[in-house]
Amino acid sequence: MSDNTPLIICEYCDAVYQRPTLAIHQQAHCVRCGGLLARPHLFHVDHLLALCVTAIMLVAFLSFYPVLVIRTGGQTHDATLVDAVWALTEGPTGIMALLAAFSVVVVPVTQVALLTWLLGFAHFRQRAPGFRGCMRWLATLGPWSMLEVFLLGALVAVFKITGRIEVLPTMGLLALGGLSLLIIGMAGRDVQRLWDELP
Amino acid sequence: MTPPVAAELGLCLCHHCHLACELERHPHVCPRCGAHLHRRKRSAIARTWALVLTALILYIPANVLPIMHTSSFKGDSTTTILGSVVTLWQEGAWDIATIIFVASVGVPVTKFLVLGLLLCTVHRGSERSRRDRTRLYRGLELIGYWSMLDVFVAALLTALVQFGALGTIEPRPGILFFGLVVILTMLATLSFDPRLIWDTDANDD
Incomplete structure (x- = not known):
């Protein structure tokens, strides 16, 4: 196997380097274009698995608890993540609902599922069945998770309607923030190490 | 000092798993993740x-x-x-x-x-x-x-x-x-x- 080649290639300008040994807090940048080449891993595989379990709980929480609650007169209305996506299906914006569902529901849930699958097996030093496919899907889905944008959107929505009515931020917002941070942290470069670490 | 470029060394970056693939041994498919290799995006x-x-x-x-x-x-x-x-x-x-x-x-x-x-x-x-x-x-x-x-x-x-x-x-x-x-x-x-x-x-x- 030529798996453990000591060479790395800059993805922005194709310059080739020997893989550097990095201390914590050190990063390797390309001398030609300044792109990030390598940085040490933040988490151990088992830490990642633990974070993944946290992410599953947050997903479960977010699928039942509302992100925002408003109170007018005696009435209260609330909206979960799925409600917000569903609201777009009304009227002429049906396709937009699909795109929104994809970017804040389907992609994050798939990412968490794939990570659990991969990391669960990695805990026992094994490659999960379908390892190659799962890893490639994770890399492909990477740029399409938009939970953090949705979080900012929820905050903007709060400010847009306060004044006229009482808006109560909920635990859902906190969970949303946590989940988007976890996904950024886990699905990024750190998980790519599985290629090298699992035989 | 400018580092060598992938093409000069006969290497190609795999877009999916970022492996440096040797084109002579694996001209079309990445040996690690099985993705198709392209020198540049098509x-x-x-x-x-x-x-x-x-x-x-x-x-x-x-x-x-x-x-x-x-x-x-x-x-x-x-x-x-x-x-x-x-x-x-x-x-x-x-x-x-x-x-x-x-x-x-x-x-x-x-x-x-x-x-x-x-x-x-x-x-x-x-x-x-x-x-x-x-x-x-x-x-x-x-x-x-x-x-x-x-x-x-x-x-x-x-x-x-x-x-x-x-x-x-x-x-x-x-x-x-x-x-x-x-x-x-x-x-x-x-x-x-x-x-x-x-x-x-x-x-x-």
Whole structure:
């Protein structure tokens, strides 16, 4: 196997380097274009698995608890993540609902599922069945998770309607923030190490 | 000292798993993840142009058509993106107005300008400030999806304000076009290959 080649290639300008040994807090940048080449891993595989379990709980929480609650007169209305996506299906914006569902529901849930699958097996030093496919899907889905944008959107929505009515931020917002941070942290470069670490 | 380039060493970067593949031993498929290998993304310039131009065309209805319709006992109103920014500003919510303006006008316009600049300079084979242009591309990757903000705000408001004392908020087609612009510009950024900026080097030496 030529798996453990000591060479790395800059993805922005194709310059080739020997893989550097990095201390914590050190990063390797390309001398030609300044792109990030390598940085040490933040988490151990088992830490990642633990974070993944946290992410599953947050997903479960977010699928039942509302992100925002408003109170007018005696009435209260609330909206979960799925409600917000569903609201777009009304009227002429049906396709937009699909795109929104994809970017804040389907992609994050798939990412968490794939990570659990991969990391669960990695805990026992094994490659999960379908390892190659799962890893490639994770890399492909990477740029399409938009939970953090949705979080900012929820905050903007709060400010847009306060004044006229009482808006109560909920635990859902906190969970949303946590989940988007976890996904950024886990699905990024750190998980790519599985290629090298699992035989 | 300039480092060697992948092509000189007969290597090729796998786009999926970032392995340095030896082209002599594995000319077509990455030995580690099984993805197809390409020295450069296929017809990157043509694809990026097509996506950018489509996005640019759709950006017109995205701004002209209304994005939300509010009906309450006070009367009905429809707002466009710029209209809502202006209203918020006049009501004194300048901070929210700025956030929405940056996300829905600043980010897309920046993406159009930067992608246009990168495409033109690569087409001309320009050798000027390649490092800065690569940095611009990384900036594009970073700001990519933040323009979806207005779509999500509209979705949340629609879900929250329904048949209550406040009236009803409904999404309008502007949102659809706007969302498509965001997706298309993201696809355009993904299909552009920043290594084309550096390919002029190979002709020199």
